[in-house]
Amino acid sequence: xxxxxxxxxxxxxxxxxxxxxxxxxxxxxxxxxxxxxxxxxxxxxxxxxxxxxxxxxxxxxxxxxxxxx
Amino acid sequence: xxxxxxxxxxxxxxxxxxxxxxxxxxxxxxxxxxxxxxxxxxxxxxxxxxxxxxxxxxxxxxxxxxxxxxxxxxxxxxxxxxxxxxxxxxxxxxxxxxxxxxxxxxxxxxxxxxxxxxxxxxxxxxxxxxxxxxxxxxxxxxxxxxxxxxxxxxxxxxxxxxxxxxxxxxxxxxxxxxxxxxxxxxxxxxxxxxxxxxxxxxxxxxxxxxxxxxxxxxxxxxxxxxxxxxxxxxxxxxxxxxxxxxxxxxxxxxxxxxxxxxxxxxxxxxxxxxxxxxxxxxxxxxxxxxxxxx
Numbered sequence: 001x002x003x004x005x006x007x008x009x010x011x012x013x014x015x016x017x018x019x020x021x022x023x024x025x026x027x028x029x030x031x032x033x034x035x036x037x038x039x040x041x042x043x044x045x046x047x048x049x050x051x052x053x054x055x056x057x058x059x060x061x062x063x064x065x066x067x068x069x
Numbered sequence: 070x071x072x073x074x075x076x077x078x079x080x081x082x083x084x085x086x087x088x089x090x091x092x093x094x095x096x097x098x099x100x101x102x103x104x105x106x107x108x109x110x111x112x113x114x115x116x117x118x119x120x121x122x123x124x125x126x127x128x129x130x131x132x133x134x135x136x137x138x139x140x141x142x143x144x145x146x147x148x149x150x151x152x153x154x155x156x157x158x159x160x161x162x163x164x165x166x167x168x169x170x171x172x173x174x175x176x177x178x179x180x181x182x183x184x185x186x187x188x189x190x191x192x193x194x195x196x197x198x199x200x201x202x203x204x205x206x207x208x209x210x211x212x213x214x215x216x217x218x219x220x221x222x223x224x225x226x227x228x229x230x231x232x233x234x235x236x237x238x239x240x241x242x243x244x245x246x247x248x249x250x251x252x253x254x255x256x257x258x259x260x261x262x263x264x265x266x267x268x269x270x271x272x273x274x275x276x277x278x279x280x281x282x283x284x285x286x287x288x289x290x291x292x293x294x295x296x297x298x299x300x301x302x303x304x305x306x307x308x309x310x311x312x313x314x315x316x317x318x319x320x321x322x323x324x325x326x327x328x329x330x331x332x333x334x335x336x337x338x339x340x341x342x343x344x345x346x347x348x349x350x351x352x353x354x355x356x357x358x359x360x361x362x363x
Contacts, residue, residue, distance in 0.1 A: 001203055001285060003331075004324060008286035011320025042331045046323065054323035056279065056313050059362060060260035 002033050003043070010047065021047070089356065091116035093218070093246075094225030096356075097239040100349035103229025110164055111224045114157040114181065121153035122188060122217070129196050130273070157181075172227040184220040187212050200275045200296075203285040210251040210278075211244075218247030226343070238343020242353065245336030249360040252278060252329050256362075263313070265304055274299040274312070278328075279321040287319055329362050 006028065010017045019027040024040045035043070046054075053059065094112045095105035127134050128143040128150075140146045161181055164174035191212025198205060222243030226236045258272040259279060274280055280299055284292050298312040316322070336357045344350040 003327065004203060004282055004285050007282075007320045007324040007327060011318065011323060038334065039331065042334060043327050046327045046330050053362075054317075054320070054326055056259060056316050056322045057263065059322050059325065060256055060263060 002035055003039055006033060006035060006043065010043075017047075020044070088116065090119060090218070090221065093221040093243060093353075093356075094228075096349045096353050097222045097225030097243075098229045100344045100347050100353060101226045101229035101232075101235050101239065103225075107167075107228045108225050110160050110167070111177065111181075111228065114160040115221050115224070117153045117157035117160065118181075118185060119217070121150040121157070122192075124150040124153070126192065126213075129192065154185075171229065171231045177224055177227065180220060180224065184216050187216045191216075195276065198276075200284070200299075201281050203281045206276075206278055206281040210248055214247040214251035214254075215244040216247070218250065219244035222246075235343045238339050241339035242336050242343065242357070245332040245339065246357045246360070248332045249329055249336070249357065252325060252332070253360060253362075255279075256325060263309065278325060279316050282321050282324045283316055283319040287315075291315065291319075326362060329360075333357060333361055 006020075009031070010020055016027060016031075019030075021044065024044060028035060028040075091112050094108040094115060098108045099105045124136065124140075124146045126132075127137050128146050137143060137146045140149055161178045164177055167174060191209045194205070195201075195209045195213065201209060219240045220243070223236060223240035226239040230236075255278045258277060262272045262274065275296075280295065283295055287295060295312075295315050298308060298315065301308045301312070337354065340350060340353055340357075344353075
């Protein structure tokens with residue numbers, strides 16, 4: 001559940017978010033958290049490309065039904 | 070419904086209909102170097118189970134979907150689902166007549182039954198636990214969707230070859246595709262909630278990924294507030310806005326996007342491990358790519 005903790009910190013602490021973009025490994029180590037390289041890459045790519053898109057209403061808007069139906 | 074399996078080199082364009090998932094065993098078989106016709110039985114059985122599971126899920130979740138209404142209501146839908154489960158079993162029994170496959174029919178059939186048991190346990194937990202923790206949400210998603218789509222891809226690959234690297238690669242690809250579908254399914258419920266014109270809230274917000282995430286990370290005081298908001302029964306705009314604001318402030322949207330991206334990347338990596346390049350593999354890549362949220 002480390003990814004959840006990191007996402008929450010990014011979303012509520014601007015300094016941490018900036019630090020994550022500049023030096024993700026250092027920012028995580030300071031907090032005693034550990035993510036895999038892949039998780040850091042996923043998170044940063046999502047953060048950089050979807051800063052506005054991560055709002056719930058924006059995410060759901062373009063969705064058509066794909067899932068189990 | 071007639072299943073149309075991919076012929077030739079697997080260079081078909083997947084449709085946008087849900088029956089495209091029935092192509093997974095054939096495409097994985099073909100990408101593994103086998104003939105897609107080998108998968109006719111497992112594809113049919115898997116798809117029958119897929120429809121049956123969807124019907125049961127819709128009835129248990131009290132979804133007002135057209136299929137349930139068209140079948141005459143929840144009771145009739147359960148009868149139809151039972152028929153589909155048994156039909157799938159009958160189709161699987163015909164595997165005993167095949168002698169050209171790389172895997173013993175009984176192993177494949179056992180894999181099907183074990184996976185359905187895992188799915189059922191996930192569904193049981195989903196309907197009986199009022200509120201899921203984040204860890205529980207992922208466990209249910211793995212049981213209900215990840216394992217089932219993993220089965221579709223694994224059985225296709227197993228019918229073509231006995232190379233454990235390929236079999237594991239396709240199995241993992243299917244797992245991540247199933248997880249992406251489950252996340253999308255969950256987000257679709259949020260869309261239904263937001264766009265509902267009904268006075269009654271049409272979905273159970275307490276079991277959504279966004280809420281499970283927020284309840285994992287929010288401070289205690291905020292958790293209590295969010296729990297109260299998930300219990301709203303009247304679709305009042307002010308309450309809905311407060312609920313969505315809390316989710317946004319917690320980073321729930323970013324978390325769901327990050328998890329989607331994580332499963333997409335892991336699914337693509339699994340596919341590359343199993344099959345560096347083939348037309349059927351390209352179609353498998355297209356199927357998982359279309360699930361991305363951007």
